[in-house]
Amino acid sequence: QVQLQESGPGLVKPSESLSLTCTVSGGSISSFHWSWIRQPAGKRLEWVGRIFASGRTDYNPSLSSRVIMSVDTSKNQISLNLSSVTAADTAVYYCAKTVVPSVLGAFDIWGQGTMVTVSS
Amino acid sequence: DIVMIQSPLSLPVTPGEPASISCRSSQSLLFSDGKHYLEWYLQKPGRSPQVLIYLVSNRAAGVPDRFSGSGSGTDFTLKISRVEAEDVGVYYCMQALHAPYTFGQGTKLEIK
Numbered sequence: 438q439v440q441l442q443e444s445g446p447g448l449v450k451p452s453e454s455l456s457l458t459c460t461v462s463g464g465s466i467s468s469f470h471w472s473w474i475r476q477p478a479g480k481r482l483e484w485v486g487r488i489f490a491s492g493r494t495d496y497n498p499s500l501s502s503r504v505i506m507s508v509d510t511s512k513n514q515i516s517l518n519l520s521s522v523t524a525a526d527t528a529v530y531y532c533a534k535t536v537v538p539s540v541l542g543a544f545d546i547w548g549q550g551t552m553v554t555v556s557s
Numbered sequence: 558d559i560v561m562i563q564s565p566l567s568l569p570v571t572p573g574e575p576a577s578i579s580c581r582s583s584q585s586l587l588f589s590d591g592k593h594y595l596e597w598y599l600q601k602p603g604r605s606p607q608v609l610i611y612l613v614s615n616r617a618a619g620v621p622d623r624f625s626g627s628g629s630g631t632d633f634t635l636k637i638s639r640v641e642a643e644d645v646g647v648y649y650c651m652q653a654l655h656a657p658y659t660f661g662q663g664t665k666l667e668i669k
Contacts, residue, residue: 472658482598482606482649484658497657498558531605539594539653542608542617550605 439464441532441548448554449526455519455553459532466513470535472544473506473517475528483528487535488515522555529553559583559652563661571669576637578664580650585630594654597626597635600663601646609648610635642668 445457459471473485486496488506496504505518515532529552533544560583570576586593597610608617610626613633623638637644647663 481662482651482660484656484660487656495656499657539596539611540592541615542596542611543651543653543658544598544606545608545617547605547607 439469439534439546441534441546443530443532443548443551445530445551445553447552448556449522450557451523451555452521455517455522455526455555457517457530457532457551457553459515459517459548461513461515465510466508466515467510470537471506471508471515472533472535473515474531474533474544474547475526476531476550477525477528485517485519485530487537489537524555527553527555558657559586559655559659561650561652561659561661563648563650563664566662566664568664568666569669570637570640570666572642573639576640576644576666578635578648578650578666580628580633580635580661582631582633582652586633586652586654587630588654593629593633594652595626595628595633596651596653598649598651598660599644599646600649601643604646606649611653637666640666640668 440462442460449455470489472487488494503520507516529550531550532548534546562581586595593613598606600606614626650661
């Protein structure tokens with residue numbers, strides 16, 4: 438059974454870059470597609486972007502100028518880099534295994550999430 | 558982007574009673590393959606979201622049959638036939654037709 442574990446700095450200063458890692462266990466990272474999804478406190482879920490098994494990426498247009506997603510197959514990790522952060526980027530960030538097309542549910546496995554606060 | 562609107566946003570329910578949540582999309586979620594790419598997720602308190610329903614009416618593995626989904630085009634409904642205490646949490650509809658995937662505002666179900 439695939440399991441996901443997000444990790445990151447917890448606190449990031451405004452205008453700096455946020456870097457998160459999602460470690461995958463129980464399966465090969467190169468066999469699946471992956472998404473990052475975030476949730477500001479008390480707000481709806483927001484899809485950040487996805488990276489396909491091929492390495493192709495899709496980003497939410499609202500964030501695309503600041504987002505880079507990548508995979509490290511040697512470590513079985515997915516990475517998210519979000520540049521020029523502001524307080525609006527404060528959220529719980531989830532990584533999720535992504536099924537495309539979504540014939541069994543788009544996000545069938547989620548990590549437990551990691552909280553990121555943007556503050557000086 | 559496809560906008561997803563849910564109602565109600567708060568839903569107090571007595572155990573054993575039914576519950577219903579509506580979700581409307583800003584455009585049809587019908588794809589050329591004849592399927593509607595509408596999903597429902599439940600986020601229990603302190604937990605990550607989990608998929609409940611996909612393709613409008615298909616229950617994900619392990620989801621009790623008291624949960625059902627229906628709808629077509631732009632209007633969809635999630636129903637719980639008899640609410641149990643373990644059903645508390647926030648329910649989100651989500652469109653998986655086109656990236657960016659988009660979610661509704663969430664409906665918080667609580668027990669009376």
